[in-house]
Amino acid sequence: MRPLSASKGSGQRVHGFGSKKDAWRWKATKGGDFSTKSAYDIVKAAKTRNINSNPTSEILKEVWNTPATHKAKVTTWRLVRNRLPTCDNLRRRNIQIGVEESWCNACCHRSETCKHLFIECPKADAVWSGIQQWLGINGPRPNDITEHLEAFTNLGKKKHRKTLRALWMCITWLMWKNRNESRFDGKTWDVQALIREIKVMFWCWIKIFKLSNADVSFSSWMSQIFDLHAL
Numbered sequence: 653m654r655p656l657s658a659s660k661g662s663g664q665r666v667h668g669f670g671s672k673k674d675a676w677r678w679k680a681t682k683g684g685d686f687s688t689k690s691a692y693d694i695v696k697a698a699k700t701r702n703i704n705s706n707p708t709s710e711i712l713k714e715v716w717n718t719p720a721t722h723k724a725k726v727t728t729w730r731l732v733r734n735r736l737p738t739c740d741n742l743r744r745r746n747i748q749i750g751v752e753e754s755w756c757n758a759c760c761h762r763s764e765t766c767k768h769l770f771i772e773c774p775k776a777d778a779v780w781s782g783i784q785q786w787l788g789i790n791g792p793r794p795n796d797i798t799e800h801l802e803a804f805t806n807l808g809k810k811k812h813r814k815t816l817r818a819l820w821m822c823i824t825w826l827m828w829k830n831r832n833e834s835r836f837d838g839k840t841w842d843v844q845a846l847i848r849e850i851k852v853m854f855w856c857w858i859k860i861f862k863l864s865n866a867d868v869s870f871s872s873w874m875s876q877i878f879d880l881h882a883l
């Protein structure tokens with residue numbers, strides 16, 4: 653905000669004629685006098701513009717409108733905002749976790765951050781790769797959570813975007829569930845078992861949330877390769 657700048661801001665210098673002196677004029681009010689309310693309105697409008705042009709806000713709005721379970725929506729929201737209680741996030745909130753304990757328990761090589769757990773970890777990468785191969789939708793997998801979600805959503809045609817966004821949310825929710833079961837219940841991290849679980853769960857979502865009217869049998873859905881365009 654430049655309330656008293658010469659031309660494009662909210663203030664304007666008015667040159668007087670004859671005996672009138674130069675004076676500052678506040679452009680945001682009719683009479684040219686400054687008021688706190690007019691300044692507040694300018695700040696509020698700028699803030700609204702920023703929120704509306706923030707891509708993360710746009711994506712989160714789409715996430716809430718995606719047909720998915722509430723738990724998956726909340727997990728996606730926390731993931732995109734980096735609010736999931738990964739070991740790395742807990743340590744940053746001063747919660748005491750040993751260095752080795754904070755390693756990813758899927759690969760045991762790197763610190764458990766959201767980005768590692770859902771994108772960089774070789775196990776997570778194998779899950780994304782397996783799902784893409786299954787649906788025949790190979791494409792880039794950016795190294796950023798929000799960009800990853802966007803890229804995955806845009807792998808299909810326009811009519812499949814909502815389905816792909818829902819699938820991304822289903823995958824990440826089950827990855828997080830799998831992580832918790834692995835960390836706290838000693839479940840073994842098994843890529844193929846997780847891919848099978850994702851396929852079964854998303855089959856249920858398609859029926860529950862009516863993501864497609866296509867008559868697809870469960871056996872063809874579960875087969876090695878399923879053509880996304882059949883949906």
Ligand SMILES: [Zn+2]
Binds near residue numbers: 768
């Ligand atoms: Zn890992």
